[in-house]
Amino acid sequence: MDEQGEVKVRNPWHKPLCIVLTAFIIGGIITMVAVSVVQNKPLPQKYKYGIVLDAGSSHTSVFIYEWPAEKENNTGMVQQKHTCNVKGKGISSYYANPDGAGKSLHECMLDAKQRIPAQRYSETPVYLGATAGMRLLKMEDETASEKVLASVEHSLKTYPFSYQGARIISGQEEGAFGWITVNYLSEKLNKPTGTLGALDLGGASTQITFVPQQQIESEDNSIDFRLYGNDYHLYTHSFLCYGKDQALKLSMGKKLESTPAADKTDPIELRDPCFNPGYNYTKTVQSVFDTPCMNEVKMPNGNFSHVGVGDWSQCQQSIRKVFDISHCEYSKCSFNGVFQPSIDGTFGAFSAFFFVMDFLNLTSDSLASAKQTLATHCSTPWKKLVENHPKIKQKYLSEYCFSGTYILTLLEDGYNFTSDNWKDIQFIKKIGDSDAGWTLGYMLNLTNMIPAEAPDTPLMPYGGYVTLMLLFTVFIVVLLILAYMHFRQSTRKGQKDII
Known part of the structure; x- marks a missing residue:
């Protein structure tokens, strides 16, 4: 036991x-x-790259975009890496010397080589899109426009990237791709919330694009996209000759046409309310009429004295004359008989819209306040304006009174914005680190980087997992x-x- x-x-x-x-x-x-x-830990990012050249009417810019190589179909992933502004004027200015158009791109393309890893050269697409300046050149001299495009094509093929073409894009494409860019960068294409409208202003044309609430009565102003599983029925229109530079020539041309010389031997004196008092320069009539936009305006001969008066109210009255609102075959129109549905939603206004309004400190003002500020600016003596802004080229400085007044008149009288919905216009330069403009939308479309159907997403984010x-x-x-x-x-x- x-x-x-x-x-x-x-x-x-x-x-x-x-x-x-x-x-x-x-x-x-x-x-x-x-x-x-x-x-599941984040790995070192490997990037792919794309290059788009924006060959505008006044200058050319080279945009370099990058995106994570393994996530190129996710919204918001493509970002602007770098921008290089080509020295000199736009490629359309080389109509008499086509070879110069291609050579002008050399410095910025070398810059692109330095910023993109060599092992990515062969798979980096290069696109050149020419806008309103080349559209006007093609209207005036198609052979010259073809030679300019051939020059830039020859030049771009000498670099080690994947050349994808150089062409003149239509105004409708420019407006639609600008709309894609601002909505892609704002990450609104794969969300149920409303989209942003797009307002673009260049030197030779202006575009308006948005999703309307009413039927589009003109097929020429309609374009459809299916992006991330959503269908978008857009209204878009591009007004050639209504960029700020061409509009200035239109306005001055009409004034010159109705301003006779005191004597046949004396030069014409153009007293211009859109230029500051004390501004007085002798200019050639040819410098105003050297554009297809002026074909319907009778050109006087010789030189003229351009004298600033600085009266904002008279300036706006003179600008209104370049908009024809006398006829409309549709239920609603903007101007020149072009159909436009009622303005709806929030708009991003970029390019020259932003640069002019930013200089004048009008990006956050009400419409009434903007008019008062412009009236003060236009009446500022030219000498004082130059003293206050010594680093700005006098050509650009002299045109801000006109450009600011033109923008307000275009938006209010042309596109039918009012004091009530003026707050719905956001003047923007960038969204995040990327410029607002048509170039990113153009590349995304050509590379099919925005799928028609919504991309698959992980069950949960990495951190949550x-x-x-x-x-x-x-x-x-x-x-x-x-x-x-x-x-x-x-x-x-x-x-x-x-x-």
């Missing part, structure tokens, strides 16, 4: 098999966590500890009962 009383039950955890199993469980859990963390895995691991470990403690307590109780 004494020998039986000394018999004890061995703790089953001391058995080799239990020890091995426990080690495997703990090792498995540690391995699971380690593998999950290593497998790792957190969930760690919580489950801790939960399992706690359960094992509790089970061990309970089993050990039960074993000790059993031993006492046996003893």
Whole structure:
């Protein structure tokens, strides 16, 4: 009996098999966590690149875009890496020297080579889109426009990138791609919320694009996209000759046409309310009429004295004369008989819209306040304006009164914005680190980087996944500890009962 009383039950955890199993469980859990963390940790990004040249009427800009190589179809992933402004005027200015158009791109293309890794050269697409300046040149001299495009094509093919073409894009395309850009960068294309309208103003044309609430009555102003599983029915129109530079020539041309010289031998004196008082320069009539936009205006001969008067109210009255609102075959029109549905939603106004309004500090003003500020600016003596802005070229500085007044008149009288919805216009230069404009939308469209259907997304973000895995691991470990403690307590109780 004494020998039986000394018999004890061995703790089953001391058995080799239990020890091995426990080690495997703990090792498995540690391995699971380690593998999950290593497998899902952010890896060093590998980028792809794209280059788009915006060959505008007044200058050319080279945009370099980059995106993570493994996520190129996710919205908001493509970002602007760098911009290089080509020295000199736009490529259309080389109509008499086509070879100069291609050569002018050299410095910025070398800059692109330095900013893009060499191993990515062969897969980096290069696109050149020419806008209103080249559209006007094609209207005036199609052969010259073809030679200019051939020159830039020859030049771009000499660089180690994947050349994809150089062409003149239509005004409708320019407006539509600008709309894609601002909505892509604002990440509105894959969300149920409303989209942004797009207002673009260049030197030779202006574009308006938005999703209307009413039927589009003119097929020429309609374009459809299916992006990220959503269908978009856009209204868009581009007004050639109504960019700020060409509009200035239109306005001055009409004034010159109705301003006779005091004497046949004397030069014409053009008293211009859109230029500051004290501004007085002699200019050639040819400098105003050297554009196809002036074909319907009778050109006088010789030179003229351009004298600033600085009267904002008279300036706006003179600008209104370049808009024809006398006829409309549709239920509603903007100007020149062009159909336009009622303005709806928020708009992003970029390019010259932003640059002019930003200089005049009008990007956040009400319409009434903007008019008052412009009236003050236009009446500022030219000499004082030059003293206040010594670093700005006088040609550009002299045109701000006209440009600011033209923008207000275009938006209010042309596009039918009012004091009530003026706050819906956002004057923007960039969205994030990328310029607002048509170039990004153009590249996204040509590379099919915005899928027609919504891309698949992970069940949860990386951080959430790792957190969930760690919580489950801790939960399992706690359960094992509790089970061990309970089993050990039960074993000790059993031993006492046996003893």
